[in-house]
Amino acid sequence: MRARKPDHHLTLHRKGSTPPWLSLLLRVGLAFALIGVALGIFWFDRAGLRDNSDGAVSFADVVYFTIITITSVGYGDIVPVSTQARLIDSFLVTPIRLFVWLIFLGTAYDFLLKRVWEKWRMTVIQQKLTGHIVVIGYGTSGSEAVKELIRRGAAPESIVVIDDSQAALDRAKDCGMTVILADATRNASLEAVKIAHAKAVIVAAGRDDTSILIVLTARRVAPSVSISVIIRSADNEPLAHQAGADTVINPASFAGLLLAGSTHGPHIADYMADLAASDGRVSLRERAVTPDEIGRPLAALATGLGVRLYRNGDCHGFWEPEAKALQAGDSLVEIVPRGEPRSDRPVAAA
Missing domain, CATH: 3.30.70.1450 (Regulator of K+ conductance, C-terminal domain)
Known part of the structure; x- marks a missing residue:
């Protein structure tokens, strides 16, 4: 995670269940399929239709009549005259017309109204955030921490990821997390995710200076929240503690502990790994x-x-x-x- 970009709109985002383009394609395909069914019905029963213009009902007339009937009540230039044609229009085509209109309205909802609704919903979620886990930085360490949290029973929607990389946030959204594009070194970014009401904070910014600055900012905004941070240089571990971190983890030092432990007995490192792993x-x-x-x-x-x-x-x-x-x-x-x-x-x- 880099801490150089300015904040964008500090609004939470969460991945939907279906990609927008696929939803639109499915709706358009279903609408055309229903229109095709209605077209087939009218063509099969074209003898029950009358064209008031020339008296002959061609395929083009059936296509025109189908589209007009599906999208409106018709103009009266082509009308069903037989009892069978009127019954077909009433009990077969009318439901198709209603379904097509529902598809149009649903599409308008998904691509227009739903955006407003989703923005409002995420705003409400953002305002009521509590008991969640904030993960700052979704690089290698941050993503592994999230995977371990989920393996240990945490719900993906209870995890909020902050990063200034849209690509990283896209990966987090694909896993069901709530994400926000922001600079975590700023107070406003941490306040936007209600860090003071969080269960815990994990800082994995990738750079020790950035991580320590984030810890310092988080501790100021949330004096009582539990903060864990990844520090890669042993010299910076005391600084992270002084900044307010409750837990400081050095991946290289931990790996060294496992390696050193293995030299004193073949089962020591195995037991240490057993304690740390979710499947131990x-x-x-x-x-x-x-x-x-x-x-x-x-x-x-x-x-x-x-x-x-x-x-x-x-x-x-x-x-x-x-x-x-x-x-x-x-x-x-x-x-x-x-x-x-x-x-x-x-x-x-x-």
């Missing part, structure tokens, strides 16, 4: 301590294997004295079997 046998869960757990040690959790405790902003391991007795307000990190419900909060970085 175990997963990490963060949650608040429950009233019945107060006073108990972290190691005695009934729901999982307690590994970490957060109290007043400080981190404590299960072996430390603070973990001997849980207190109200503590946050716990535990290892649970796959399939257990996850917390709404991401696990803090080690």
Whole structure:
């Protein structure tokens, strides 16, 4: 994601179920098919028609009469005179006329009124956004994060993607996400997606300086939202924390942890990857301590294997004295079997 372009209209967008050109083609084809059916009916029963001009009903007259009958009530120059022709016009052609008009009205709705309706609908959604996940930057890291969120049960429509690349947003829309073309380093862009009401924010802008600036802006707009950011240089990790990021992830460092762990045992890296993957046998869960757990040690959790405790902003391991007795307000990190419900909060970085 680049942070150089100015903001465009800060309006959300979401991909429709059918491409506009395909919808138009289908409607036009159906309309012509119905007109063709009516033409065949009138040509088959042309003996029941009378041309008041010359008395003869040609194929051109039938085509003319079909089009006039379908699109209007007719001019009276060609009329059905037999009982059969009138019954055919009443019970076969009239429904076709109604269907053709419904197609015309539906097309007008889809390509004119629906645009106004969709713009209004997305405005309403934008105003009522809450509990959503904001992903800033839909490059390699951002798109992989979104895929993992969906694999873990997040609904695509609950994810809002911000990027200044239309091509990236088109890919996100194809996956069902709500998108907005904007510069995420600006307050107005983040306020447009109601970042203060978001469940979490993932920053994957591609460049450390841009990512840190986005984190700084997001933290100012949304002081309490959980922010995770990808930083590629270890030197910039402290800056990201100072900017307000709750979780700082360095892909190279994480890969190094897996590689280094593998040298101390063939199953260490496998277990670490198992914790991180959505299809692993175990997963990490963060949650608040429950009233019945107060006073108990972290190691005695009934729901999982307690590994970490957060109290007043400080981190404590299960072996430390603070973990001997849980207190109200503590946050716990535990290892649970796959399939257990996850917390709404991401696990803090080690």
